[in-house]
Amino acid sequence: MQTTDETTPPHSLSDWKVLFPYWKSEEKWWAWSLLGGTIGLSVLYVQSAVWFGAWYHRFFDAFFAGQVAHCLGMLPLYLLVTVGSVAVHVTQTYLTQVLSMRWRLWNTRVYLRQYLSEEAYYRLEHGPNRADNPDQRIADDLSQMTVQTLKLGLDAIDAVTTLFSFAVVLWNIGGVFSFDWHGHHFHIPGYLFLGAVITTLTASGILERFGSPLIGANYRQQHFDADLRAGLMDIRRNSEQIAFYGGEDAEHLRLSGYLAHIATNWRSVVRYTWRVNFIGEIYTGIATVPLWLMLAPKAMAHALTFGLYSQINSAYTQVRISLEWFIFNYADLATLRSVLQRLGEFERTVRQQPETGIERFASEIPSVQIRDLTLCLPDTKPIARIGNLTLESGERWLVRGPSGSGKSTFLRALAGLWRHGSGAVSFNMRQAMFLPQRSYVPSGTLRQALSYPATPDRYETLSCQRVLEAVNLAGYSHRLDEIADWGDVLSPGEQQRLAVARALLFRPAILFLDEATSALDEGNERRLYEALLSALPGTTFISVAHRDALCRFHDHEIVLGDGNAVFSVLEK
Structure with missing residues (x-):
């Protein structure tokens, strides 16, 4: 869906809070040390520029006075300070890059922990409050944030340092403007x-108004750029299916839609950028x-010499450039x-607590306890009422409907992925596998x-080779x-066999299978269930399936339909 000006989330001052955690983290001493070193070098670099301004004043006054020998004697010190100034600038750039990378790595680790905690990655894709393209926000936006913040922040500090340094020079050498008005x-x-400040602030206000x-x-x-990348990734992941369908025209139409959104919005970007640049x-x-x-x-x-003008112009330019940082x-x-x-x-979306509804509790008992469970759609419309049920250790339940x-x-x-409804479930989650x-x-x-x-x-x-052989994947050992x-x-069937091999390695106390053998022929399906029952005789099985052939591997049945669950014992 195309996002318009009206649906773009408003910018909030709270968004700037994402900049602060790193500077209060366990890496704060490294962070502040690198930042302090960078700022110190910036101040030193600005002071060298002030020295150059005074040097130019003396040099050109002597040069235009014909004191060539004196000018030549001033050059060695100039070259020495130039080399030192370059060394300071290069070192400052290096420290900035180190700080930028450390900041980005720390932020990325924090965001990954948030993204992978409490099924946040699942809620961002399937929950009511979604955030589009979280991969871009973690991989690209964090990188842009650290690089741009340091660049702009250090440039701002450099601008303030330059402003104060050259403001003193400009104030002193500019003198006093005197005039008579109405007696x-x-x-x-x-x-x-003061003239430089007034003109620059006026231009900044105009720029903010129109930009x-x-x-x-x-x-x-x-x-929109992220939507296009996600669409291209979909084609990569599903290339075979698209080729089978001959879906090239449909995919071209879908990607063209994303591209149209980019082009439409790009015209706005160009228009507003043109205003700013103009x-x-x-x-x-x-x-x-x-x-x-x-x-x-x-x-x-006749109070303006070339040397004085050179120093005034240099100081005025530096003050003006400092004040033009915003522009x-x-x-x-x-x-x-x-x-x-x-x-x-x-961050706001990730930190939102999962919606209440069906509760899920960890337990150390070997059984699966289900209490007053009702499944609903997100709009609260009931799907099925399960009620109360206890799945004892070692029982094998088939879910059909x-x-x-x-x-x-x-x-x-x-699994805790569906909260819509009411009731509670509890089992040993550390020993369960889906x-x-x-x-x-x-x-x-x-x-x-x-x-x-x-x-x-x-x-x-x-052990790995044995389970591969058990699921008929010995050729990959x-x-x-x-x-x-x-x-x-791996083909879809081989992927399902690999998943069963994982269960044989993990040896869970409770195993949930959601049509986990649907891509297999009956022979391979029978072989997998026989391998599971042989290797995991004390495991509780809950299988969702359509095929009648699986009844032989289960001793209980849950049939869903007409809004209620019916429990029964399967006859062998």
């Missing part, structure tokens, strides 16, 4: 400095005119504010994919340490 005599000390819509336009542009360039072009007008009385009084950096500030807006929105009756929703509720219909196969080595969610060093090679995108290498 009164007026004296304005530091009038060159502020650029913030919302940048926010929307990041959103005002900035106009100001830059006429910025020296006020100085000439203010120096006219000195020139007419020159307005586009970057607009981008940073939109990035902070997206990160603030992400027509499509849409709530079978998979029942398992999601047990096998969904579509198994997740991470990239990396096959050993990593097989051991997931445990680390690959948890299981011995012989010699490829355990081969790195590949196994989600593409």
